[in-house]
Amino acid sequence: MKTAVFVEPGKIEVQDLPKPVIKNPTDAVLKIVRACVCGSDLWWYRGINDRKHNTPVGHEAIGIVESVGDEVTNVKPGDFVVAPFTHGCGHCAACLAGFDGNCENAQTETEVVGYQGEYLRFRNANWALVKIPGQPSDYTDAQLNDLLTLSDVMATGYHAAATAEVKAGDTVVVMGDGAVGLCGVIAAKLRGAERIIAMSRHADRQALAKEFGATDIVAERGDAAVKRVMALTDGAGADAVLECVGTEQSVDTAVKVGRAGAVVGRVGVPQKAEMNTNNLFWKNIGLRGGIASVTTYDREVLLDAVLKGDIHPGKVFTQRFDLNHVQAAYEAMDHREAIKSLLVISD
Amino acid sequence: MKTAVFVEPGKIEVQDLPKPVIKNPTDAVLKIVRACVCGSDLWWYRGINDRKHNTPVGHEAIGIVESVGDEVTNVKPGDFVVAPFTHGCGHCAACLAGFDGNCENAQTETEVVGYQGEYLRFRNANWALVKIPGQPSDYTDAQLNDLLTLSDVMATGYHAAATAEVKAGDTVVVMGDGAVGLCGVIAAKLRGAERIIAMSRHADRQALAKEFGATDIVAERGDAAVKRVMALTDGAGADAVLECVGTEQSVDTAVKVGRAGAVVGRVGVPQKAEMNTNNLFWKNIGLRGGIASVTTYDREVLLDAVLKGDIHPGKVFTQRFDLNHVQAAYEAMDHREAIKSLLVISD
Known part of the structure; x- marks a missing residue:
């Protein structure tokens, strides 16, 4: 599958990597519909923060569930979902207190996953993923962008x-x-x-x-x-x-x-x-x-506000790119030409 | 009148100073019934913080209103009151938000007043003073101590x-x-x-x-x-x-x-x-x-809780002194022999 990879500061490349598979019973594999570039990505893009070279990048997306692990019962293949950058388990003290961005069971694995690609293995999928009614084709282009912001920027x-x-x-x-x-x-x-x-x-x-x-x-x-x-x-x-x-x-x-x-x-x-x-x-x-409670806010208030059309956060995407032009998507934000860069990955 | 004066680190003396009079239309003069020593007083008593020598001391008391300025209408001579260490005006943005410890109209005057004495000139008396029903003689010794804590320590x-x-x-x-x-x-x-x-x-x-x-x-x-x-x-x-x-x-x-x-x-x-x-x-x-909202809390919850006997904060006073023994009152706290020292000033 094609995915965006950080080669070195200032350089993002689309590479062909193996399609992810379920590794843990709490995983889901998603087919990404839309992703985007975050202001925080610029820290390592600009070389200000260290990041391991040749690692997949991105942490914001919406997509379709392709497969799930044995313990994932809240979503099933075919579901349209927000993929938050957080991975709340839903049952630790932090998640129960509404701070799923600090989930005690969301420790980072050694494998780095990237949301800016065709497929994504998503950890703690059962609680963290936010189900969107219907399918992408049920929504306008602007609505899809609104929904995409629920993976990070609007929740933050x-x-x-x-x-x-x-x-x-x-x-x-x-x-x-x-x-x-x-x-x-x-x-x-x-x-x-x-x-x-x-x-x-x-x-x-x-x-x-x-x-x-x-x-x-x-x-x-x-x-x-x-x-x-x-x-x-x-x-x-x-x-x-x-x-x-x-x-x-x-x-x-x-x-x-x-x-x-x-x-x-x-x-x-x-x-x-x-x-x-x-x-x-x-x-x-x-x-x-601190770190946003993405799933909590999406479920409590934000998804509803987007679905009702009360808020239109997708307007922060002022430039649009396909995955092959991911380098340009980063450059547009780096040069402050875009408020936020959208990546349209699949229909 | 007799009042406690900070002479130098380690030395508190009872001195005879002129009885205070109304200076501003928002002042009240109080006859002090009980006062006490605060942990924060130990900072200058121990010489860790600077304090001007030969200044009256103390910032916690209950007392009887003796006279009021023209703009003071909420309390009248003869009223029994808590004298908070804060001096909220009741109508600035900080007071209205419930943070009367940061009252914008409570700037300290050049004159230093001390609550550990027979009389006290109290600024912003109209809103800041907290009226206690009845007279001191209506309360037990333990209740008077509970009421005294409403001037600072319980509210803090x-x-x-x-x-x-x-x-x-x-x-x-x-x-x-x-x-x-x-x-x-x-x-x-x-x-x-x-x-x-x-x-x-x-x-x-x-x-x-x-x-x-x-x-x-x-x-x-x-x-x-x-x-x-x-x-x-x-x-x-x-x-x-x-x-x-x-x-x-x-x-x-x-x-x-x-x-x-x-x-x-x-x-x-x-x-x-x-x-x-x-x-x-x-x-x-x-x-x-930060600084406690003394008047706000007293009025909203604490005075009621004390009057109903739901709380007994006066138990923090584990040693008792008269004004003549104020030096011993400080020493007892300095040596950690008392949790908090009570000063009984008048009946």
């Missing part, structure tokens, strides 16, 4: 809003105008935020943020951004802050724009481990967040 | 539980067996925790923790404590963690004993600003807390 944006504890009527600041930040705007609106201040300095992303529900745009950064948010909120600060970047400056700003008692929900992978947490303590600012 | 323990988001059925770990930690145990139980694991290595405090609702005692510290909590929770970790110490080791342990998604509620004043927050991110552990 939602995790920022959920851990920031956004509630009805809130004033929310969203740090970051990448695909995750834009999905954070959708999530804040879905949870009833009344005012959504999006931090963005790119016209196309500002426009999409507004379409998704942002009421105000702040293009400034650092202390100027803090000043601007304070002016917009009569000096009060925001009730909740979604941190969808991960840089030291972004986290610092996130803490400063919150009112006393606000919670910063982080989904941006932190670039710097050490931070001054006294700034949190003396203002009663909370810091939460 | 409750803040740890509230910001850790303790809910019915939770397994909770309480770090610290000082008066605040012990009140944290009370708060966890009051919020419906099913299992309360108290970290304590002193027999008298272990006994009080159990009386307050602790179901398990862990005497170990550091990694041994983490191992013990994990064994007690079948490897799952706690749903919520109350951090009532503030040392680097305690915060580190607090983060490690939480399950994925747990929130650490901090009320221990942090000894070290910088901390590794990646440990939080990769386990989805939340960090909240």
Whole structure:
């Protein structure tokens, strides 16, 4: 089967690898319909983070179940599913608490699997896979893209809003105008935020943020951004802050724009481990967040919202490629020409 | 009037100072009935933190309103009140959000006031003071002590539980067996925790923790404590963690004993600003807390719980002094002979 492989920084190649087979009774093998490139893929693509060379890549997809292991009873061959990047077992303490991104039974195997290919062996398939009603042909192109975002980016944006504890009527600041930040705007609106201040300095992303529900745009950064948010909120600060970047400056700003008692929900992978947490303590600012609870959110709220047409997160895909052009898909994101690159793998 | 004054590290003296008068229309002058010494007072008593020499001390008391400024209408002379260490205005964004410990209109004046004295000028009296039904003579000695804890220690323990988001059925770990930690145990139980694991290595405090609702005692510290909590929770970790110490080791342990998604509620004043927050991110552990919302909690839940006899936080006062023996009151806490020292000022 054809699959995208990381050769070395800056180079992704389509290679012919053996088609995956069931290895564990909890596995499923999926035929991938659509996949996509994540902002976090750019870390190793750019050579900033290490990644083993010649490994399959990608962690977001929708597909059709082709075969299942003996212990997989919730889905069967032929089912249309979201393949989350998380692999919750559904019964450990983390999954039961709604944090399936930290599933205690989802330890990574030595074999690296990639979602950007024709087939995928998916671990913990019984609980983690999210069944979509019907078949791909029942959905429009735009709907398929909406569904694809449920494998990571929309759920991750939602995790920022959920851990920031956004509630009805809130004033929310969203740090970051990448695909995750834009999905954070959708999530804040879905949870009833009344005012959504999006931090963005790119016209196309500002426009999409507004379409998704942002009421105000702040293009400034650092202390100027803090000043601007304070002016917009009569000096009060925001009730909740979604941190969808991960840089030291972004986290610092996130803490400063919150009112006393606000919670910063982080989904941006932190670039710097050490931070001054006294700034949190003396203002009663909370810091939460981490790896998204993809299956939990999809089942509880997001799949339904997509199926009803209440949200349209698939609009973050501003460029489309087939698998043979996966290198171009990475380049488009690397050069910030695409907000997020879609890969159409099969019909 | 007689009042306790910090002379220099290790030395508290009773001095005769002018009786306070109303300076602002939002002031009240209180005749103090009971006051007490706080663990946080030991920081400057021991010379670890700087404090201006020859300043009145104390920030916890109950008393009788003697006079009020023109804008104070919620209480009148003769009223029996809790005098919180916080001074919420009741109408800024922080107070409205339930974080009156961060009131935007409670900036400290240049004049230092002390609650460990015969009289006190209390700022933002209209909203911050908490009216107690009746008069001191209507209460038993034990009840007066319970009421006194509502000025700080019980509300601070409750803040740890509230910001850790303790809910019915939770397994909770309480770090610290000082008066605040012990009140944290009370708060966890009051919020419906099913299992309360108290970290304590002193027999008298272990006994009080159990009386307050602790179901398990862990005497170990550091990694041994983490191992013990994990064994007690079948490897799952706690749903919520109350951090009532503030040392680097305690915060580190607090983060490690939480399950994925747990929130650490901090009320221990942090000894070290910088901390590794990646440990939080990769386990989805939340960090909240800070200065307690004293008036908010007293009004919403704590005064009622004390009046009904549901909680008995006054038991943290294990030694009693009159104002003339305030030096001994500090020494008893400094030498860990008292869990918390009570000062009986007037009838």
